[in-house]
Amino acid sequence: MAVFEKIIPRKVFLDDTQVLTCIFENAQNIQGHTEYIIRVQRGPLPEKTWHIYKRYNDFVSLHNLLQISGLNFPLPPKKLIGNMEREFIAERQTGLQNYLNLILMNPILASSLPVKKFLDPENYATPFQELALQHVSMILRSEVNYEVIKPVPEIGWRLRKHYFLVKSRVNPKEEMLLSWVEHGPDKYLEDRDLHGVFKSISGLQHPYIQGIEFLNCNEVGGFVVRGLNNAGSLRDLLCTAKPKLQFMKKYGNPKQYKPLSPSDMACFGRQILEVLRFLSEKGLPFGHLHTGNIMLENGEVKLLDIENGVLGLPSYYRPYFVQHKKIQTLEAVDVYCFGHVLYEMAFGHPLHESVCDIFPSSCPPVLKSVLESILSTEACKGGLPTIAALLTHPFFNSTELAYSHHLTNPSQSDRPHLKFSSHVKEALKVARQKIEIRLKDEQKMVRHQKRLVRVQELLSNEEEKKKRKQKQKEQLQKQHQQLVSNGKSPERSESPNSTSTATSAGTVTPPSGNCLIEFSPPPPPPVPSAPSPLQSVPSAAPERTALLGSICNFNKATLRRTAATASASNLNQGCILP
Incomplete structure (x- = not known):
């Protein structure tokens, strides 16, 4: 340097x-x-x-x-x-x-x-449409062939993209549509290289890409002039909406959805895949396929907005595929967007999720296999098919392209053509790499944030468990204090074995052998607070009660000394005589 x-x-x-x-x-x-x-x-x-x-x-x-x-x-x-x-x-x-x-x-x-x-x-408080009109008027000041007639309402979803009706001074009766958009975060081409790309795109020819009348750019953004299609986009057809209405009014809550037939889906899908393969082979970054930039003319697809990639605009489905780390190349992005387009053509309404694992039972098996290979959770985790693999799928390969005679017998005017200089090719290659690097970096940030959220959820669950345990402990302590304040000690609560314990304490089992037992005097009267052994056995039989009473009232002075007793005392010296 x-x-x-x-x-x-x-x-x-x-x-x-x-x-x-x-x-x-x-x-x-x-x-x-x-x-x-x-x-x-x-x-x-x-x-x-x-x-x-x-x-x-x-x-x-x-x-x-x-x-x-x-x-x-x-x-x-x-x-x-x-x-x-x-x-x-x-x-x-x-x-x-x-x-x-x-x-x-x-x-x-x-x-x-x-x-x-x-x-x-x-x-977002900037008057975007006024600024767009200023830039367009400034660029067209040096162009004598086009004149702005009036602005068109926000027919698209991009906030920074605005549409104007223009007319050519060569043919004043023909109205055309001019679209202006500011540069996006993926603009990595220098202004000189971008002008070179626009010059090559102005000469682009493809049977399934809508022709461009005029395009130009400056340091703020770029615009493209195309012919006005009153039939509207494929999304207008699916939602049965009027093309010139505002975006939210057309697609916010459509009254009716009109899906396509499987044969039309196979034909249009094949044509779209041919365009995606053509752009990928030429090295032109795209990644902006959706039903809003697909037009239908005489049963053929006409793709719009192929300049969005070099202008650095973010994709319509970017919030979805940024969640899947396997979608890291522009080809994988094109395939993923194609899956969403195919889903919308099949069922009439868009898929508002990043994946889909359950499809309606009315979906044909061969179509379902295509959708599962692109939109299922397993596909997004394992990897999406390539454009070439989709072209060989039975759903597209076995369908006769009745409207696609351009590919089988192309004339000189219909032959696909797009040529870049070697310098522009190298600049596009570097731009594609930088676009993919930014995508990978954003996917890493999304995964890191998801891990943090999961950790926070685990920590919150642990805290909830600790709070529940602490609450249970406090409740037990509160119950214990209430028992103590009521004069009931938990240690002295009656147990099921209290009766048997009292019975065994008041019953004397005589020893084995012939030893005479010296009975100790009866125990002192019990403390008034403690129940007596006899009172603790309310259910004892009357005979047992009389026996216990006679034992307690026994008087050893009434015993008579006998010879047998004297001889027994000599044999058992360990025994104590009365």
Whole structure:
């Protein structure tokens, strides 16, 4: 490196696909109003957090903006009297937390501008459409062939992508669609190399890629001019939606889903795979396949947005495949996105999960095998098939491509064509590697965060067990104190063996042999607090009671001395005579 060479730092653009999570931490009283303190986090790293302060009216405004989607999530109701009570504030805080959780679980609402602006006002309060119009007008100032007519509503899901109707001065009656988008976080091409890529893309030819009329870029973003397709995208067809309506209104809560037939799925899927293989062979990074950028013309697929990869835009399904460490290459990303597209074509509605292990019984077995090889948990853990392997699958290989005569008998105009210079090829190769490195790094962060969450759950479970044991111990101590305070000692509680113990204590078993026993005088009277042996055997028979009484009242003075007794005393010297 030269001594005086200036190092230009790469600008890091915000990744709008990173998931936002929020947790209500507290509530405070500000000038007679309740203000909720919410902690918001972007992505897996806890360092990317900030706090927002919202009142209930802010949630009402957000709720009104989201009504265009047709989804009605339960917002806690208003309360005029008693809305400052502590119990009510806690109850409302729980309801608002559940309300935001439901919104963030819906991919369409979570990616909308009202939700992003509500949770991250610092980064999303910019008037994006006005800035886009300024950049487009500035670039087209040197172009005499195109003129902007009017902006189009947000028909796409990207917040930083805006659409305008333009017309060509050569053919004023023909309307075309211009799409402008800012650079994304995966832009690793220098501006000079990006211009070279755009120049090559302008001459691209492929039967299943929609033609490009004009494209250009600057240091902020790029735009592409294409012909206007009034039929809409494949997603419009599946949701039976009008193409020019706003994104949330079209796809938030469609009234009807219209899945494709297996034959159409096999045909369109084969055509999409041919495009993916073509882009992969040419070294052009893609990874942006979804039903919103697939058009249908005369029974053929026309793929859009092939320039998204070099512009550095994040993928629509990135929040899903970033959870699986086996999806680390751009080819694997394309295959995973193709699995989601195939699922949506089969069942009409998108898959809002990263994996799927259970499919409807109506799914044909051959189609089910394709979906399982891409979307099942086992496939995402073990590895996805390649594009070439999918092209040889019976579901696609055994289908006659009735609409794909371009591949079997291509003419000069239909022959696929895309050529890059050697310098641009090397730059694209480096860019692909950097895109994959960023993906791997983010996957490591996601796995690390999941491990931390599992450890915290284990620790919380251990703490719960300790709390339960401590609570049981405190309850036992409390019961013991209550027994002591009531005059009942646990040590002196009656046991089932108390009767037998008392009986054995009041019964004398005579020894074996002929020794005369010197009976000791009767024991002193018992302490009044302790029961006597006779009283402790209330159930003894009358004869037994009389025998015990005679033993206790025995008087040795009434015994007579006999000769047998004297001789016995000589033999048994250990015995004591009366």
